[in-house]
Amino acid sequence: MQELPKDACFHCLQPIPRGVELTVDYEQQPRRVCCAGCQAVAETIIEHGLSAYYKHRDLDKPQQTPILPDELSNLDVYDHPDVQREFVRVLDGDLQQAALTVSNITCSACAWLIERELQAITGVDKAVVNLSSQRLQVIWDPNQVSVSEMIKRLAGIGYQALPFQPNQQEQQFSRQRKGFIRRLGLAGLATMQVMMLAFALYFGVVSDLDETTRDYIWAVSLVFATPVILYSAQPFYMGALRALQAKQLNMDVPVSIALLGAYTASVYAVFKGTGEVYFESISMFTFFLLSGRYLELLAKERALRFATNRLTLMPQLATRETEQGNESIAVKQLQQGDVIVVNPGETIAADGELLSAEAWVDESLLSGESLPNRRVTGQTVVAGSINQQSAIRIKVTAAAQQTVLAGIVAMQDSALAEKPQVQQVIDKVAGYFVSGILVIATLTFLSWWWIQPEHALWVTLAVLVATCPCALSLAAPTAITGTIHRLNRQGILVKGAQVLESVKSLDVVCFDKTGTLTEGKFKLVDRIDVADIEYTNALISGMEAFSEHPLALPLKHLSDRPYGFEQQIKLVAGMGLEAVTNKGEHLRLGSAEFIRQWLPEADIEPGYNVILASQSQVLAQLKVEDELREDAAATINKLHRLGVQTQLISGDDMSRVKLVAEQLGIHEYYGQQKPDDKLTLIKQLQQQGKTVWMVGDGLNDGPVLAQAHLSMTFANASDLAKTAADVVILSNKLGSVNDVIESAQKSRVIMRQNFSWALLYNISVLPVAALGLIAPWAAALGMSLSSLLVIANSLRLYRE
Secondary structure (H helix, E strand, O other), X not given: OOOOOOOXXXXXXXXXXXXXXXXXXXXXXXXXXXXXXXXXXXXXXXXXXXXHHHHHOOOOOHHHOOOOOHHHOOOHHHHOHHHHOOOXXXXXXXXXXXXXXXXXXXXXXXXXXXXXXXXXXXXXXXXXXXOOOOEEEEEEOOOOOOHHHHHHHHHHOOXXXXXXXXOHHHHHHHHHHHHHHHHHHHHHHHHHHHHHHHHHHXXXXXXXXXXXXXXXXXXXXXXXXXXXXXXXXXXHHHXXXXXXXXXXXXXXXXXXXXXXXXXXXXXXXXXXXXXXXXHHHHHHHHHHHHHHHHHHHHHHHHHHOOOOOHHXXXXXXXXXXXXXXXXXXXXXXXXOOOEEEEOOOOXXXXXXXXXXXXXXXXXXXXXXXXXXXXXXXXXXXXXXXXXXOOXXXXXXXXXXXXXXXXXXXXXXXXXXXXXXXXXXXXXXXXXHHHXXXXXXXXXXXXXXXXXXXXXXXXXXXXXXXXXXXXXXXXXXXXXXXXXXXXXXXXXXXEOOOHHHHHHHHEEEEEEOHHHHHEEEEEEEEEEEEOOOHHHHHHHHHHHHOOOOOHHHHHHOOOOOOOOXXXXXXXXXXXXXXXXXXXXXXXXXXXXXXXXXXXXXXXXXXXXXXXXXXXXXXXXXXXXXXXXXXXXXXXXXXXXXXXXXXEEEEOOOOHHHHHHHHHHHOOOEEEOOOOHHHHHHHHHHHHHOOOEEEEEOOOHHHHHHHHHOOEEEEEOOOXXXXXXXXXXXXXXXXXXXXXXXXXXXXXXXXXXXXXXHHHHHHHHHHHHHHHOXXXXXXXXXHHHHHHHHHHHHHHHHHXXX
């Protein structure tokens, strides 16, 4: 076994916090571990005779070392309370909730099968699969069913489920991408080779080609096409098998029948020396279909790359007070009642009650607003907030999956899982179409078997090949992919097809304020000066140099020559700064309330939040605020011209919300809205039958972004907002909202054309093929041309 890194946990290889003295016995020697959870898992591995796991793992790549060996994935280790602390959330009553990552999900039939299997278990209250993230949200009664039992049930129907880890999404995409590249590369190479040989066969149709040469070309084509049918086309077979297992029909079923039918008939023709071969069609169809799915995967992966879950940025260690002094402890070991110390600039690791006299915390990832919030003794501070000033003490009230942050994540996942997908509609239509084609193909075979048995197979194959809905299956994905790439060039990332589904009936676009309609960066937007502006700028810059408050940032550089104060400047918490000039003049710089302690009758204009004053007069009034985005007004006006209603929903103060709404001409606005309040407003609009889009960037916007019919955010938004949003705007232009609408409308036109052509072709060619008036090779060529026409039409979206 490789040498274990010093002070690293024997199981997870992470650093062991100071003061932790837990061990497990391995090969008759005690091995140190970082927490009770790792201790329990390691003991379970050893007890089950799987100690070889520790001998063969790669210690040079600890981040790639699995926490559990594959053999343990279905054992009872996930029922251990210490392990469950990391992924199980306790709900009201006796219920628990968890997110599981499920592999091998390929279509809506898979999701249906998984949900049905789990909901049949006594004790499972709810099971919902989100196709886009391949994540399962399950709620259960632990007194009736265990996590391990649910995982075993899923394994029994061919799906591997594991507790969700934030970094699994990227790893999953990496595996899928590599698999597609291998399959696509093989299909592409085979297509080029077989097509060159096919030209000779097509030429032989109208001229004499000696039988020996023909048989040789057939044999070589068989060699090239066999790896394609056995390896490259596997995703279609798996999709078809899972659809049939769920007693449904999807587009993979006719695709698989066509590929396997054409291959079987071709192999038969090669060995019998008579008939037709379709090896070029097999390779070409597989290449086209894989190309479409690969492009979809790339677009989705690029979009989700910007959506790293905020939980991955939570601290792994916390400083806990003990009778012997402070100690470092893993966050997952924190218990209710523990007292932790959070230094300036550190992220708070758990929800708790503030024990210190005062704290300034940045809750922008929770509230979406960038102004720091003041908390005093006894008030609640939440995990994910950042301590802005001096060290603070917190009594833990909730940790791990019980925090406010974890609750918002769970709420967002639930909304995501229940969102309708346009692909479900397409699969339903294709299911009816496929059922009809299979029935007609069967009737055709029986009819020709009665009339001319020697032609029954070839005519039936011509029906299946000619009417196989490959063009239908490409109609939506190619149009969607074209739209995604078109928007990517404009700096807009689209994760799915929801935009196409909702744009046709768009009624309301709801906006957050800070970071959405505004820049999200504090600027000096206005000022009123009484004294000399150069002198007041020097005073303000000199005083703000001693402040760490975010509002001070745009004021520190007002003057190139800040005033040099000889006496120490006094910081009055929550109010401002107090200083004495070198000539003995007393000054205050801060809020209006702070200034009115000196000047009760001071005439301070509303909205001006930084005031400079002496004991006798106000010297300057400054308005430090988020600036409106340059294109905010134009974006709102264009939406109004399109007949789209706009609303402003923000967690910010009502006065600032009203001011922004009036500047932009937004007539409906709501301030001081919590995440639940925002979610309620969106649901109320939807209950009125309205199609709602949401544009936001804060972590508290995650649930409403997931609930809305379509959601947008910016690249510099909170990670959770980017996870929940359907569209991520990289260009930082609010006008991209209108670009999305325009592109979606064009995409719907292209998609409608694709569907019309595909259905028209299939309906027209069906009677011709069923009557035996079209040769199988001509049916294959027609099918190829039909698919190529759909692809070519969709390519217009790249150019326009």
